[in-house]
Amino acid sequence: MAQKPSIPKGTRDFAPEQMVRRNHIFDTIRAVFEAHGYQPIETPAMENLATLLGKYGDEGDRLLFKVLNSGEFTAKLSPELLQPGMATRAALAISEKGLRYDLTVPFARFVVQKQNELQFPFKRYQIQPVWRADRPQKGRYREFYQCDIDVIGSASMLNELELVLVVDEVFKRLGIKTLLKINNRKVLCGIAEHIGHPDRLIDITVAIDKLEKVGQEAVCNELLSKGIDQQSVDRLMPIISLRGTPAQMLDTLRPMLAASEVGARGVAELDELMGLVDKMQPLQTAVELDLSLARGLNYYTGAIFEVKAVEAQIGSICGGGRYDDLTGIFGLRGMSGVGISFGADRIYDVMQQLNLFPPMLRAASQLMFANFGTAESLYSLGVMRQLRRSGISAELYPDAVKMRRQLDYANARQIPFVAMAGESEMQANRLTIKNMASGEQQTIPCSIDPIVEFMNK
């Protein structure tokens, strides 16, 4: 029956050393979210497939993990569905639930379901794992955490400003130098109109989104291959490659997009947001207008954001934007929202790479009591109970093995202090406490104050 155990590819176990580091990230992000008035919600891991399908494009539908129905599911498989090439339809015949793919669509579903109980504008945060049947590769997992905030029910640009402030504060507290890129989907619409292809916005955004990764030539080729003519491509490339201060770039853009109603609105929105951001300087994050920033998801309709770690070669660690009609797909119209998602796993990789984790993050107890036998252990347990109630984590080595082995264990676990109470200490109502780093040890009364004093000195 013994089998060599393993876990599904693209998933991970987290050992204690990794957990404390991950929790440092989650706790920091959560604290900033709460400081800004975002309220926590959670949604189920499984959603009805009807909720998820069609929200992430064809590729997204394919990447959903589908949960098999219980019972006599095979009865649903008609001979037609068993033909080669019918797997996608067959899957839907025998599964009605899927694992959540992101936190945004479940949030929209939540808002629509609870619309009569919520106060709008509703500011929520949500920190939960998501699952994608993507091909696993370095830095890309099939199970990973998203940390999302969204405000829904307010069109004010102050919400976008607040997201900038949250981004700034999170990465300041984590010690990561960042670059926040901002663009606006209306501007991209305006550019598509300007180059004569208002109906090709998706092809254009999909292509230019890759500019930084693949370079100008590859983007041009992709656009041409999609049937965008050479002249239009020639008009497009200088625009998305514009550089300069936001004010300079908007000054260049404004006359170009003046003839496009949506484009002109986009420029005005960017102008307003950049003005607000300016008023909040100094920020730690650099803020940049990047007209090639497109963000893949089609539900964005206004400002879009993406954050990169300046000192690490890794994709974006945070991204989001404004969507005017996310809840419309579930029947609730007229609810504008804006949100941003922090990618905890990539943030972890950046902090690991740049050695940014505080050195004192530790999963172990602060103090281990050595074990000299049952009577001595019971003696130790009395003071341990008081220590624990004072917030000092303490553990008793459970077996009365050789002291050497117990001390080796404390060292390997990086437990900083070891207390020893053998028979003689017990009779004198004392204990010996040892600083494992310095080797200093002292015999002191067996009560909480002298122990704390030794540990703090």
Added chain:
Amino acid sequence: MAQKPSIPKGTRDFAPEQMVRRNHIFDTIRAVFEAHGYQPIETPAMENLATLLGKYGDEGDRLLFKVLNSGEFTAKLSPELLQPGMATRAALAISEKGLRYDLTVPFARFVVQKQNELQFPFKRYQIQPVWRADRPQKGRYREFYQCDIDVIGSASMLNELELVLVVDEVFKRLGIKTLLKINNRKVLCGIAEHIGHPDRLIDITVAIDKLEKVGQEAVCNELLSKGIDQQSVDRLMPIISLRGTPAQMLDTLRPMLAASEVGARGVAELDELMGLVDKMQPLQTAVELDLSLARGLNYYTGAIFEVKAVEAQIGSICGGGRYDDLTGIFGLRGMSGVGISFGADRIYDVMQQLNLFPPMLRAASQLMFANFGTAESLYSLGVMRQLRRSGISAELYPDAVKMRRQLDYANARQIPFVAMAGESEMQANRLTIKNMASGEQQTIPCSIDPIVEFMNK
């Protein structure tokens, strides 16, 4: 495209009011676990079905949520598998992953995989959801959280004692009056030998586990229906119905089980544990020896535990025990462990029912700044940034709507303080702050100290 959204039956959304209460439970449990030196780990939501199958009995196998393989899965469905009644085998042909059913089996798998990196005894805690395709009913969900601690690699009874101390401290901090029932699987083995049915331990434990729920007569009938003879049942019932102090009960039991080697060891173990527990009195939880306590899971081999809330009519809120060979199924033998699992969802139900949540648990900001327009908002945002860094959560109402509507929003959200900085306040570098409960308001300098002073008075 609009559809009325819903979530899968047996799953739940958690709104902010519920989240803060749930987090109060999780934070309390986590703090106690950490104070006792347990270290956090996490495992993936999906495990290979090979890891999960056969660990929870036939019923458990049926209750696993199975995740459909991607790709051309239908090719795996031979005509034979499509026959009625073959659904279970068909499911295994087209799915190789399942959602975790508990935290114990993934923990055993984790320990075996990482055995060369871990320090033993290894004390871990794990707080994650699990999924079971059970029929949903009141208090039983298809997605729920478990909060587990286990020590593996030590046979010392001090570990069992520590679990008792953890149980006591958790429920003391949560304010729940509890009864902790203890028994020992070796004693149950001894009883099975004593009544002449050493080979029927599982049938016997399954039946007597229901004693409290269904009564003596129904247990007798179940035993008889399983082919246990009347005489044996007559010998069994008085034993499992024994009451008295642990010492009295063990005195009655000792001679009965003297002829059973395993039974005598069980009595000695219970004796040792009860003696240790006695030394740690006073405890808040009542501790009782209950010879009818059996715990369903077959991997327990020593002490078993179950905790009930004294003042609520609800099943057990916590349970666990000693297992001598949990990791053996994955090829690592000789690792004795002991653990306990807290059921956060039932604890929530108990606290809700008994009104035990602290009244100040709140998801909202402590302070809302009203919105008088962009310039005033930017003025407010300056002091808000300082407040947030001092740990005071603050939010700006995002739209410059009528003051009445903004105050109604703050009231509905139960935000205790509202700050107002209109044009005149701004010019005087002041703001007006209002206590929403008392109605008191005051105009004070727009800086952090006077604001904090007003909020604290």
